Amino acid sequence: MVNMYLFSVGVIFHFIALFMVVLGLKFFVSSEIPLPIFAEKTKQNINNNYPSIAQFISPTLSEISSWQQNIEYGFKIDPLKWQGVGANATKISSRLVQNKISVSSVSQLINALKSVKPGQVIELQPGIYEIKKYKVNIYEAGIPSFPIRIIAKKLGEVVIKLKGEGFVVDQPYWQFENLYLIGNCHTNHSSCEHAFHVVGKGSNVVFKNNIFQDFNAAIKVNGLNGDYPDNGKVLGNTFYNTSARETANPVTPIDLMHANNWQVSSNFIFDFIKAGGNKVSYGAFFKGGSINGEFSRNLVMCNANLKSDSVAIGLSLGGGGSPDKWHRDNNAFEHANGIIRNNIIMHCANDVGIYINKGKNTLISHNILYNTVGIDVRFKESSVVFNQNILSGRVLGRDNGEFYMTNNLVMSRTWLTAAEPLNEIFQAPTNGNFIWIDKFKELISYESSNKHVDFCGYMVDANYLGAFFDEKFCLDKVNLTNPNRQFKYSDVDEK
Structure with missing residues (x-):
């Protein structure tokens, strides 16, 4: 009885293995993917979805994937x-800053976001701004001829460290320029989702010459309650x-x-x-x-x-x-x-x-x-x-x-x-x-x-x-x- 059971289990196991091989070969041929790349993708899929058999199959797939020609950026x-292409610290803005609010601390920045009016510019002075709030709200809407801007004079002089949802842009006509934004979550990457969450009524937003570092989704955009943040521009930034x-x-x-x-x-x-x-x-x-x-x-x-x-x-x-x-x-x-x-x-x-x-x-x-x-x-x-x-x-x-x-x-x-x-x-x-x-x-x-x-x-x-x-x-x-x-x-x- 035991021998019959083991024989049956062996037949079933080999049938399943053969079926998976045939199915894999069929997908390989139809996908037109080179063999080592196919092996790597298959290994990742098995490791993620079939961990119980990964230890038996992954070593062989790893060996095949190693055949891939090594091509790396030098x-x-x-x-x-x-x-x-992207953000550039050598670029100097030629736009004249008028009607500005100058800030040099996180508390001054938060207060400026509450008081700023259309056409004004919040200019951050050189320094590191470590914001510990989960999200930073804005309150006022800009208008087409008078947007609201948050800027630094030169890229790299101002560093903003963020966690959570970052700046929540739910009002229209805001612009952000020359900012270096860093996700400040060294031990828990899930806690640094966005630098900016553009949502609902946050239409006509512009991001220009900024650096975004260590976020899951540095700029997240979505509708809310029937409002949609249309007509945005992301121009000349660096994300990494x-x-x-x-x-x-x-x-x-x-x-x-x-x-x-x-x-x-x-x-x-x-x-x-x-x-x-x-x-x-x-x-x-x-x-x-x-x-x-x-x-x-x-x-x-x-x-x-x-x-x-x-x-x-x-x-x-x-x-x-x-x-x-x-x-x-x-x-x-x-x-x-x-x-x-x-x-x-x-x-x-x-x-x-x-x-x-x-x-x-x-x-x-x-x-x-x-x-x-x-x-x-x-x-x-x-x-x-x-x-x-x-x-x-x-x-x-x-x-x-x-x-x-x-x-x-x-x-x-x-x-x-x-x-x-x-x-x-x-x-x-x-x-x-x-x-x-x-x-x-x-x-x-x-x-x-x-x-x-x-x-x-x-x-x-x-x-x-x-x-x-x-x-x-x-x-x-x-x-x-x-x-x-x-x-x-x-x-x-x-x-």
Whole structure:
């Protein structure tokens, strides 16, 4: 009887194992993911969802994942010394500050937030402002011609340390500039959710030339009680974390629900790694039934100073999805009429650089994706037009997602080592140098697109492929002309 039982258990176990292998191979073939990346993703899934069998399978998967070609960013990034896309301490505001309230302490700042009027500027004097309140409220609304501003004269002179929900912006026409905001939660990352929570009536908010460090969702945006904070702008900021986030909460530096007409442009977003929960993070996303969002001219590096096997995705319309009952106006889509244009997304080695989840009428144009799996378009609500992008990996429609491609350069990664084919056409893309190698310059010309500003900041109405028009590329936008850049590894070849 015992022998029969053991035999039956053995047969069942091997049947289940064989079934899982067959199912895994089927998914591997359909996903078009290189084998080592597939092994790493499978290992993460088993570790998170099937811990009882992880000890038996994970070692083999780890060995296969080690076959992946090692591609890492070669510099150590100090945001205050950075002189490329994003916040820049060398920029001096030319705007004349009039009608200002000067503050030099936390108590003065809190009082100023209660008394400030439209058109006034709260100017923080140099120093460290450690705010111990869970959230900081504002009280007055700005108006279109007279917004309310909170500024520092120069980026880096003012450091604001926060916990919890941060500044709750529930009034319109506020602007924030030259602030260095730090999540002050060394032992409990779940206690540093946001630097700013833009909510309800907080429309027409502007963030410009700020640094956001060590938050789960540095800028969180969502509707409240039928009011929506539409028409926001996130321009020229830097978002990063100094360590992987040890939390099960969402990790997405720019996390937007419900709000329409947001522009996220010319930001530097890097090291947004999630070490807890499902270990999946995003650089930025719009979702929740929102419309007319734009990601343009951003530089996104999932891994730069940090190195991790967690799944990090660059930019997304839809993110991980949200319940239909939370969607604005009962929209079936997560986002509609979105634009992802002229971005460079790199070093998201374990997953896609762009993920479209129920993204209706989406335009993905003139992007470069390097060291990512590629692009996913998922679910029947998604409809995407791709044109004039350069990427390695693949473009994949999943669960009836639809897309249409014209004039793109898509180069497959090798299935055994995930070798990066874009190394063959650009000079040193691993460090952000996307100057064309001479013999490939004939690839840059395709059909004309609508007039717009390219990654390098030039207004373009001409033929080109990828994120920038000038074949020489703008090395300054990726910090390569900065004499203060520092190599992370001595054996990296600087170009």
